[in-house]
Amino acid sequence: xxxxxxxxxxxxxxxxxxxxxxxxxxxxxxxxxxxxxxxxxxxxxxxxxxxxxxxxxxxxxxxxxxxxxxxxxxxxxxxxxxxxxxxxxxxxxxxxxxxxxxxxxxxxxxxxxxxxxxxxxxxxxxxxxxxxxxxxxxxxxxxxxx
Numbered sequence: 001x002x003x004x005x006x007x008x009x010x011x012x013x014x015x016x017x018x019x020x021x022x023x024x025x026x027x028x029x030x031x032x033x034x035x036x037x038x039x040x041x042x043x044x045x046x047x048x049x050x051x052x053x054x055x056x057x058x059x060x061x062x063x064x065x066x067x068x069x070x071x072x073x074x075x076x077x078x079x080x081x082x083x084x085x086x087x088x089x090x091x092x093x094x095x096x097x098x099x100x101x102x103x104x105x106x107x108x109x110x111x112x113x114x115x116x117x118x119x120x121x122x123x124x125x126x127x128x129x130x131x132x133x134x135x136x137x138x139x140x141x142x143x144x145x146x
Contacts, residue, residue: 054101
């Protein structure tokens with residue numbers, strides 16, 4: 001309903017922008033003289049229903065929640081980040097934000113081994129390298145819902 005209201009407002013603004021209230025300044029104006037179309041860029045907010053559950057974690061490639069972002073919706077377990085694009089991802093994660101109904105555990109090594117760091121619900125960490133203490137690389141993770 002909220003998005004519909006934004007679209008309604010955007011439509012009204014677009015119609016107002018297209019209205020031509022001025023009179024032609026030249027006498028050669030013809031009946032099919034029309035103004036160029038107005039292109040209006042309206043920011044819309046798209047929400048994923050899975051995120052509404054509050055069980056998610058967002059990972060950023062840059063410090064202080066900057067750069068590219070990846071969202072993991074839980075519950076989820078990632079046993080190893082050594083294959084495919086996850087290999088690069090484990091090197092690039094530098095910030096994390098945890099949803100209000102989630103807890104995140106990250107592990108130093110694959111298969112949930114060795115040192116672990118826990119992030120409680122509603123937590124945000126803008127610099128993982130110092131928080132993790134094991135080089136800033138995440139090899140495995142668990143995202144649990146509460």
